[in-house]
Every structure is written in C-alpha cells, then in structure tokens.
Amino acid sequence: MALTGLFLCLFLVGHLIGNLQILYADPHQFNTYALFMTSNPAIKALSYLTYLSILFHAFDGALLTYRNVKARPVGYVKNNASANSKISSRNMGILGTVILIFIVTHMMSFWAVMHFDNKMPLEKISVKSQMAPAKDYYLTQSPGEYIPVDQVAADKKEAEASRKAFYIKDRTEFIFTGADVKKADGYKDLFKVTVAFFKDPKYGLVYTILYVISMLVLGFHLYHGFASAFQSLGLNHPKYNAAIKAFGIGFSIVVPFLFAVLPVYIHFFLKTI
Amino acid sequence: MKLDSKIPEGYISDKWTNHKNHLKLVAPNNRPKIDIIVVGTGLAGASAAASFGEMGYNVKAFCFQDSPRRAHSIAAQGGINAAKNYQNDGDSIYRLFYDTIKGGDYRAREANVHRLAEVSGNIIDQCVAQGVPFARDYGGMLDNRSFGGTQVQRTFYAAGQTGQQLLLGAYSALSRQIGQGNVQQFNRHEMLDIVKVDGKARGIIARNLITGEIERHSAHAVIIASGGYGNVYFLSTNAMGSNVSAGWKIHKKGAAFANPCYVQIHPTCIPVHGTNQSKLTLMSESLRNSGRIWVPKKKEDAEAIRAGKLKPTQIAEEDRDYYLERRYPAFGNLVPRDVASRAAKERCDAGYGIEANDTNEGVYLDFASEIISKGKQAALVAGDHNPSAEKIQELGKKWIEEKYGNLFQMYEKITAENPYEVPMKIYPAVHYTMGGVWVDYNLQSTIPGCFVAGEANFSDHGANRLGASALMQGLADGYFVLPYTVSDYLADEIRTGKISTQTAEFDEAEKSVRDQIDAFLNNNGSKSVDHFHKQLGHIMWNKVGMGRNAQGLAEAVKEIDALRAEFHRDVYVPGKADELNTELEKALRVADFMELGQLMAMDALQRNESCGGHFREEYQDSEGETLRDDVNFKFVGAWEYQGPDINKEILNKEDLNYEFIKIAARNYK
Amino acid sequence: MATKYININLKVWRQKDAKSKGQMETYKLNQVSTDSSFLEMLDQLNEQLINERKEPVAFDHDCREGICGMCSLYINGRAHGPDTLITTCQLHMRTFKDGETIYIEPWRSKAFPVIKDLVVDRSAFDRIQQAGGFVSVNTSGNTIDANATPINKHDADRSFEAAACIGCGACVASCKNGSAMLFVGAKVSQYALLPQGKIEAHDRVLAMVRQMDEEGFGNCTNTGACEIECPKGISLENIARMNREYLKASFS
Structure with a gap:
C-alpha cells in the first residue's frame, strides 16, 4: 500500500503539472504536451507502472479491508471511534473506492477518447488575413505545414466522393487522397475535448461539481495516506515526524485543490475561443 | 515434627559453594523423564519453571491469571537490590547480608540470607542479558538508588516499574521454554490440593477456572511459588486474586507454616477512602529518596486540614513536624518500613492525621524541597547559574517526572490531586508477608518433594523485609537455588518412572476438593463471600495489624473462629461448578484465609516480644521502639496442622543461631 | 475532593459461555461513590446481584493498580473508558455524571474470543x-x-x-x-x-x-x-x- 501510494502521489504531481497548463488557455501548448505524454516511450512505461500501481493499490486495499473486517466478527454496540482517530483514517477503503470509480470515469472521459475514440477532434487554428475571410487550418506536427480544414475528408471514401485533397487515417494522419501518401500528423485536440466536457450545456455543471467532490475525497484520502505511508515503511522519527506530517497535510490540501480549480475555471471562467 | 534446617557446615561465605559442589545431579538424558510442577508464575515461579525447562525437565506451570505475565510480582515498583558496589559507596556481599539480617530484626537465617546476597549480583547480570531495560546513566552504565534501611545505593530500577520489567524478563524466558515445548503452561488454573504418595509430593489437583473441570497432574516434585497472604486483611496492596490457598493446602497435608504473624505494613500507600474500597495502592518506597514525610506540629492545623479549611502548602515550615527526620536523624525518611509505618500510626493516633476519612489516618509525603534542589542542580548543569524560581520549579518537576513519573500519574488518577503541586497523602497498608511455609536451606518444605519459593516461603526476611529485597529473593530462589537443590532431590527419582494419576491418593484428593465445592454451591446462605472477607479483614487490621496486644489477639482468635463457622453456615455462592464462577473461586480462597487468619493471631499471641513488623504494645522501650526478647524468642515458629480446629495446631521451634553477625538492638538513629 | 454519590444506569454485555449468544442487559445502580474505581462500582453491582440471587457479572481484574494488564472493558465506546493513559481499574467514578448510562462491553476481536460476560481469552x-x-x-x-x-x-x-x-x-x-x-x-x-x-x-x-x-x-x-x-x-x-x-x- 505504502509504496504504491507514494508512487501514485508522485504521479499526481506530474499529472497536476500537466493539467495546470490548461490555465494558460493555450490549446496548442496543451495538446503538444498531451501528444508527448501519449507517445514518449519512457512516459509510456511510466504510465503502465501507474496503471499497475493503481490496480495493485486497489486490490491490496480491498484485501486489507476484507481481512480487517474479518478480524472483528462481532462489533461493538457502542463505539466512540472519533475519540481516538480521524474519520479519514477509518474510511480509507470507502474513500479509495470513490477515487477508483472516479479514475475509471475520468479515464473514460479523456484517456479513452484520446486513445480510441474515432471522433477525437484534431487541433485547428483559424487564420485571419486582411485579404481573405478567416479560414480554419489543421495544425500538424510537421513544422510549417498547415492543412486547410475544408480540404480534409473524414475518410478515403468521402474524400474521393467529395474530391477533397486529404483524408484522415488512423485518427491523426493526413493522407493525400490521390497518392495515398502521408502528408503530416495532426494534433489530437484534447484541450477542446476537456473544455467541451466541462462546458457541456446539459451536464457541464454536474461534471464540474462531481469532479470537485472527487478531489475533496482525494484530499481526505491523502490527508491520512501520505503520512501513513511513511509510517508503514518504518520511517518514523521524532525529529522528522512533524515535517512529514506537515508536508502530508499541505500535500493533501494543495494538490486536490489545484486539480479542482481546473474544472471550475473551465466551466465558469474560460472563454471559448 | 523435627525441623532440620540442613544448614551446611563451614564459614558463612563458603557454605553455599561447598553445598552446591556436593549436591547430586541429574544427567541431561534423564531429565526429560522427570516431571516438575510449578504453581505460580511470579518472579520465583516463572524463573524456576524457565530454568527447569532449560535444563530439560518436563515442566508443568500453573497460574490462576489469564497469562503468566500477570502475576503480582509485576506490581513491584521501586527496585531490586544487588551487592554490585557500582556506586563505590562501600557496598559488599557482607554489607547486603548484614543489612538484610538487621532489617529483619534478627529473625532470619544467616545462611539463607548470605546466599541471597551472594547471588544478588548474578541476578542483575542475568536480567540484563535477558534484555531487561534497567535505568542507566548518561555514560550507559546502570543507575542505582537508595532504599530504606541501608546507607548505600544498591537498588537497580526501571522507573517505578521494576517488578514489571523483571517479571517480563522471567516471563520471556518462560515463554521461550513454552515455545520449545519444555514447559506446558496452564493458565486460569488454580491448585486446590497437593497429592502425597508414600509421604512424598507426587502431584496436585487443579481446577480449570474456565470449564470448572477438576484435573489431576502428577510430578516427581512440586514447587509452590504462589506468593504471600496479605489479602487475609481484605484491604492490602496485593492483587485481588492473590491468595494463600496453595501454601495453606500443603500446610494441611503436612508442611509446617512458619512465622505467620510477620506481616509487613508498608508506610507509603494511598489512604483508605471509603467502604466500597477493594484494594490499597502502594506508592513506591523509592519516593522516600526524594520526599519528606510530615504532619502538622499543631493539632488545630491538622483539624483545619481535615475540615478542608487549610491547605498543606499554607502550613509554615516551622509548623511542620518531619517526624522521621526528628526521631531517626541517621536514616531520616529512609528508615525501614516497619519503623516508618509505626511512626505514622503514632502521629495519627495522637491526633495529627491529615486525611478526612473515618479514621483521620494519613500523613504527607512532600516533594517541594526536592523539586527545588534538583531544579537548581539541573539549571547548573544546563549552564544557567542564576535561574529564576519558575525555572527551578520547572526543571525540578521535570527531574521528578523522569524518576517517578508513572507513580505521580497513578496518584493523580486515583486521588484527583496533583502531587507536583500539593504533597501526597499516604498511610501504611498491608503489603508483604515475611511468614510462609517453613523450608530448609534447600527450600524444601516438611513434605519431601514439595519445595516453596519466593514470598510463599518464610526464609530470608526475618520479621521485616527491606525494600527491594523481595524481587531479589524471588529471582534468587527461582534462578539460582531451586535448579540445584531440586535436582539433588530428583537424583533419587530417575528410576521412579511416570507417576500415575489413577491411584487412591489422587481419588481421595479429588473427592475432597469436589466435596468442598459442592458444599459451597449447595450452602444457600444469605451473605456474599466478600461480606465475610471484609469482616475477617476488619478483625485482622484492628487486632492483628500494626499494633497488637495480648487481649486483642486472644479476642481475634475467638472472633475469627466464630466468623469461620458463620461463613461456612451462611455464605451464598451462586452459579455452578462447571463454569467460570468467580464467586466460587473467592469462597475457596476465603475459606483458607479464615483458617490462616486465626493461626496468625495465635502466632502473634505466642510471640511475647516486638520484632520487625510484629509489634506487641506490651513490649516497647521508653521511646516506643520494638523490644525484642532474644532469650526466649530467637526462634522460627513453625506451626503443624492438627485437623480442622486451628486452635490445636502445634508450635515447633527452629532456633536461630547467629554465628557471624553480632545480634544487637536495631538502631536507625 | 469531597465524596459524592451518584446513581447510574448500566448496559452490560452478558454471555453465558463461549458458545452462547450474548446480549446487553440493563441494570440500575444507586449510591455509587465518586471516589470508587470503576471496578469497585462493578463489585457493588455484583454485590447487588448476589443479594438479588442473580448471577454476578464476570470480568477480568487482578492488581487494580494499572500494571498487571488483566482488566479490560470497552466502556462507553472506548477501551478502558473515557479517560486516557489509565486502565479500567484506575478509572474513577468521578469521571461520570449522575444519571448517566454507561455501556460496558468486552474486547471485540476474532483473536480474543469471549469466554463469559466481559471476560475474553487473550x-x-x-x-x-x-x-x-x-x-x-x-x-x-x-x-x-x-x-x-x-x-x-x-x-x-x-x-x-x-x-x-x-x-x-x-x-x-x-x-x-x-x-x-x-x-x-x-x-x-x-x-x-x-x-x-x-x-x-x-x-x-x-x-x-x-x-x-x-x-x-x-x-x-x-x-x-x-x-x-x-x-x-x-x-x-x-x-x-x-x-x-x-x-x-x-x-x-
């Protein structure tokens, strides 16, 4: 529990730093980062480690809870647990379950869309000039290459029918319709997906509230979990305990708070471009 | 009955070595064929059982508690003596030997006490090797403190929990043997009789306290280490379960019971508060290292304090009577326990008691001056040469906390008063019994094969035990005496073979136990066991307590006799025999206390002298000190059971010879 | 500290033996001295039960000075009761109010099966x-x-x-x-x-x-x-x- 927990704390920090880029409101920067995170082999390895950690953390936690419940087959008629322990420490299983559900839905909303959804949008920019009306182009990963949106079809069939110059293959590749040769790769527009999610006219507010609640839950989980991990690893020393504890409390407040800031910011403050 | 103490010949310091060298041995290959029963798992019992287990004997250990670790040795607070002379203050084996004999008011056996002093150092070595965390100084060496009746610092300690640490040490050694299968542990079992075959101890009858089952256990030797009988007074510092039954049962089967009237009343206990009180709590004697005992000089001040109109801190220094320092300038607050107790009683009887209970019995134990002196010292060490009064108080209290923290906390929890700010209130209470089953030099009782160790025997403390000597004796008996002397006895048993429990002797013993249990359960009387126990305690405390006289003792003998009859006629014991039945357990124990109480009064009545804890008001000098009669009473009084009428018990005398110490009046002035 | 007397209600776990099912029983106890320890209060309850010819409550105790570790009891939802750094035998009735209801249960753990009433096997x-x-x-x-x-x-x-x-x-x-x-x-x-x-x-x-x-x-x-x-x-x-x-x- 402790090792995976602390590793997941590190993951949270990395994830947060990435997410905070949303505050720049620069879609391209964010999408570049998203591309890097999904294509770099080292990051990939790290992400698998993260998935494993989450699974192990959840499985181990469930096993622990099961064993611990079995250790007291008959409960107390009257129990005043709040006199000797904090509510978060007594409910790590429940908090963890909520977080697990959150992770699953969170991954369905973003990670799955990013990885598998055929409707994943690609990043566009609008180029305005004095001579011509504004025109949309797809950004590509090849420097200097911009592909006009009106020249891109969803697939080969459509491209041939509509005589468009390009069609999209494998969700990101721009292919010359005639030659079947790849011109360039587009950027998945995760920024757009994210913004759309939280600004969804119907459910945006609900999502935002649920996200904030989930982060609150995460905060409580970390409030106990952070210092607890050190204790489980045997790292308890009168000289450093206060520091570990203080850091843990700070961590459990700051990290979930910043995570929660983002959906609120998007829903209420971000202006769509 | 012939009492042969079997004291070896030779010079005092050679006796034990020579004796050991000539004891018979049992070869390692024969030991697993021999069974030993140990009753009680306090310091003496646990250390003996562990040692026998290590040697390879087949050991069965019994305790009535739910774990051997709970035996009442655990409650000893102050420390354990050993003649190590680590403090370079002139200590030696001889000095410890001398102090113990003198402390016991010249009523203990020289040879036994010298042996105790000889092995005292080994005990500390053994315990440290076991991982007992004794207090240490900043150089990493063992620390010592001083105890009553001595002028050296030879007491090793672990805060105010020395007994706990030593017992847990012995318990860990015992646990190791249980884990290895050398010792079979029987928790929640109470020995209810000993079984003799052809005159030898061959086993016990025990009751499983959970199921009520009556069990038979056979062995080639039986060790009784079941502690003292202070609970005969109902209120004492003993644990609620502490009882005399094992010792009394063997007495009834032929073991002489020696000096039952020697009871130690400990001077520093928390005073009685009310009628529902179930026990008294000791405040360690070690507190007398730092605390000064006083009562007001003026009677009207004492009255005002009792009425709640005055606080002790409001009594001016010159209006306080530090009566121990006044009467005994050489030893001051560190006089032996019996002396300190009697002095407190004297002041309270004279009307200077400060506790607002029925009897006004209580005196102050004041730490104010020690807090100031240690606070100043601590400030100096910290480099503060001009500390403020507040700083001195703070540092002084910190010092006190480190030394006695758990005792101060315990006191505050019980009394709801903060002893760092106001003086503790204390009063004497029954604490330890020097008397017990008579044993020879080998710790064997008058029943062959039945050995008795620790507080349960009578041997080492004479008429008064010095502080921090009980732990020493328990471990000396268990670790360093019994393993040799019991082996000597068992050397003749290697051909005996397994002892059957299906014999007439076992049948008979079991039947008598069952009959007694059935009698109680079918008695259908009207009063609880505690009701009778409290009445017994009342008689004992008032007439066989700190101050005794012929008339009171004669009355006590009669009153107890009558009370015993009433008890058996009118006690109500609910429940059944085949279940956990705490009332039945108590009834069986109180039945033995009744008989013992009567014998104690008889013993006190026959001993027409004052010595140690036995104070006969008729025998005191002009200053109220004990007046011994060495011509007529320099003997161990060993009583021989003669059937249910305790009045018929016969007194046998073992003369005490002082070859190496000049017998003199005890003087702590 | 002046002695006061209080009346209390007790809810005590009663269980005949290890195999039986147990339940909470209610008792009223009057005139309890606030200077009494918690176990002395239980002694008083048992004395009352014995006088009523009912079976007394079994509980573990021995030294009654907080060192033997024999006493246990889960009192008002807490081990050794509401006070801290003490055992049940050192808990005093001055901690409780007149008219208070006190819950007394045995230690609950699979490894500590109940033997009888409040007594468990440790x-x-x-x-x-x-x-x-x-x-x-x-x-x-x-x-x-x-x-x-x-x-x-x-x-x-x-x-x-x-x-x-x-x-x-x-x-x-x-x-x-x-x-x-x-x-x-x-x-x-x-x-x-x-x-x-x-x-x-x-x-x-x-x-x-x-x-x-x-x-x-x-x-x-x-x-x-x-x-x-x-x-x-x-x-x-x-x-x-x-x-x-x-x-x-x-x-x-």
Missing part, C-alpha cells in the same frame, strides 16, 4: 511472545557483568518505554481492524533497541509477525487509535520500528 498474546519475544539466554551465574556493555541512555530509555506494555489488549480492542501491531511492535522494539536483542533481531521479528498473522489479528492502517487508548502511552514509533525491522529481515 492467550494469542502469549503465543506471539512464545514465538520470539525473548533473548535466547539460559539461566547461569556466568553471564557477563551487567555493566560490561554500556548502553546509550537514549536507547535504554526508548527500550524501557516500549517494554512498559502491560499486554492488556486495549490496542486490539480499539483498533478498527483489530490489529495487534502496537503490542508486537513494542515487544520487537524493546529488544531491537538493545545490543542483547540485536543478535536474534531478524528471526524474532519474522517469527512474531508470522504468529500475529496466524492468530487472526487485523492489519495496521495507521489510524493511531491504539496509541491514544494505550494505558501506557506506547508510541506508534514502535510499529514503524517493527515495520523497519521486518523489511530489513525480509530482504536480508
């Missing part, structure tokens, strides 16, 4: 101790002199603080997981901090933890309840030290 602790809670030194008059190995006062003091455990089981009773880690941690620490104990440190911690798991105790999730309820104030530091010792022993 022999699991003994078996953990037997598995390795000792230094393997035989009795002999010839061990080295006690002062031959100086021990740093700080370590000796920490070791003593760990050794102050009275084995009452309050840690298990108050832990939501029924974990015995504070008990085992304290024992492991006592020896791990001393040079005498270091020799067998690896085998000891592995054996004791194995036995602890076999007994059916739960696992530590660091809620800290045990440390708060421990009558001797045994520190959580000891659990961390055991974890450290266990990790060391497992990987070497």
